[in-house]
Amino acid sequence: MTMPLDPDARRLLDMAAAAGAPSLDAMGVVAARAAVAAMGPMLAPPAPPHALRHLVLDGPGGPLPARLYRPEGVDADIPLPALVHLHGGGWVLGDLDGCHSFCATIASRAGIAILSVDYRLAPEHPFPAALADTLAAVRQAVTLAADLGIDPSRLAIGGDSAGGNLAAVTCLTLRDGGGPDLRMQVLLYPVTDLRMRSASYALPDGDGMLTGSMMRWFRNLYAGPGADVTDQHLSPLLADDHAALPPAYVLTCGFDPLCDEGRAYADALAAAGVPVTHVHCADQMHGFLFMGGAIAAAGPAVEAVADHLRTALAG
Numbered sequence: 001m002t003m004p005l006d007p008d009a010r011r012l013l014d015m016a017a018a019a020g021a022p023s024l025d026a027m028g029v030v031a032a033r034a035a036v037a038a039m040g041p042m043l044a045p046p047a048p049p050h051a052l053r054h055l056v057l058d059g060p061g062g063p064l065p066a067r068l069y070r071p072e073g074v075d076a077d078i079p080l081p082a083l084v085h086l087h088g089g090g091w092v093l094g095d096l097d098g099c100h101s102f103c104a105t106i107a108s109r110a111g112i113a114i115l116s117v118d119y120r121l122a123p124e125h126p127f128p129a130a131l132a133d134t135l136a137a138v139r140q141a142v143t144l145a146a147d148l149g150i151d152p153s154r155l156a157i158g159g160d161s162a163g164g165n166l167a168a169v170t171c172l173t174l175r176d177g178g179g180p181d182l183r184m185q186v187l188l189y190p191v192t193d194l195r196m197r198s199a200s201y202a203l204p205d206g207d208g209m210l211t212g213s214m215m216r217w218f219r220n221l222y223a224g225p226g227a228d229v230t231d232q233h234l235s236p237l238l239a240d241d242h243a244a245l246p247p248a249y250v251l252t253c254g255f256d257p258l259c260d261e262g263r264a265y266a267d268a269l270a271a272a273g274v275p276v277t278h279v280h281c282a283d284q285m286h287g288f289l290f291m292g293g294a295i296a297a298a299g300p301a302v303e304a305v306a307d308h309l310r311t312a313l314a315g
Contacts, residue, residue: 003282005207005255008295013206025217029123033093040098045292047104057140060132061120067096068148069107069114079151081313082113084138086159086166090218091122091130102290102302109306112313113150115141122222131233134166135173142180154313156184160289164190168236171245182246184312186305189251189258189286190265192237194219194229198260208255210286215257237265242272249308251279256286277308
């Protein structure tokens with residue numbers, strides 16, 4: 001028997017339906033970005049105490065805004081393990097504000113630094129712009145480690161949804177292109193297969209925050225309607241070889257079109273000998289980790305991510 005959707009998540013969906021809000025893909029890019037920017041702070045919990053530094057990295061397309069989070073009270077000269085974090089939003093939506101509380105919470109609880117990167121968005125900057133920005137950010141996290149207070153030997157990468165896709169593809173690219181080596185990858189309900197054929201794409205539109213039609217809209221804006229979606233730089237699940245990749249923490253949700261491909265990616269990594277921790281939240285919907293102000297279960301789930309990072313990046 002399928003587990004029912006978490007009551008807090010169901011309440012959010014019912015409120016949205018009652019308000020008659022159009023789906024993001026029906027709004028158009030500008031309106032969808034504004035809607036997501038407005039919704040994020042309303043659903044996020046308060047950020048815990050933290051130290052924050054605003055940065056501008058050298059991106060391949062120009063200045064690349066970023067934020068560096070550290071636990072409050074830790075001397076800036078002490079090198080910390082670090083996570084390069086990539087926000088979600090279908091490569092089209094989202095910004096640094098939308099993941100602010102999440103990044104501050106992870107930094108505070110895990111005792112690590114978080115480098116949150118504001119990569120370029122489609123359709124103004126289609127594939128591979130976001131990937132190029134991500135690779136540049138990871139490499140600068142290493143070359144600028146002393147200034148950033150980062151231990152480059154304990155560097156991880158992670159992201160949610162489209163950010164999880166970028167994190168997974170970055171790991172493949174760095175493995176094939178000479179590094180730098182990463183300690184782990186954190187893939188939170190990631191996009192791994194842009195063919196979009198899995199059974200979880202049949203999820204009814206009213207049973208989740210993300211729908212199949214939204215994903216197809218995102219894919220066309222990011223990759224282009226004629227793209228080769230079997231390219232591993234778009235669909236990491238379809239890579240010929242998943243061996244020698246960083247250990248992975250993969251989180252999937254039962255009420256999410258991306259559920260099956262996230263599970264399949266965890267299985268592919270494990271089959272290739274990569275250590276994998278797969279956490280499946282059967283009663284949750286896509287995006288819930290950033291909705292801790294409205295979904296009570298998000299708090300413990302985010303803490304579990306932080307605790308895993310603390311352990312994996314220790315020593």
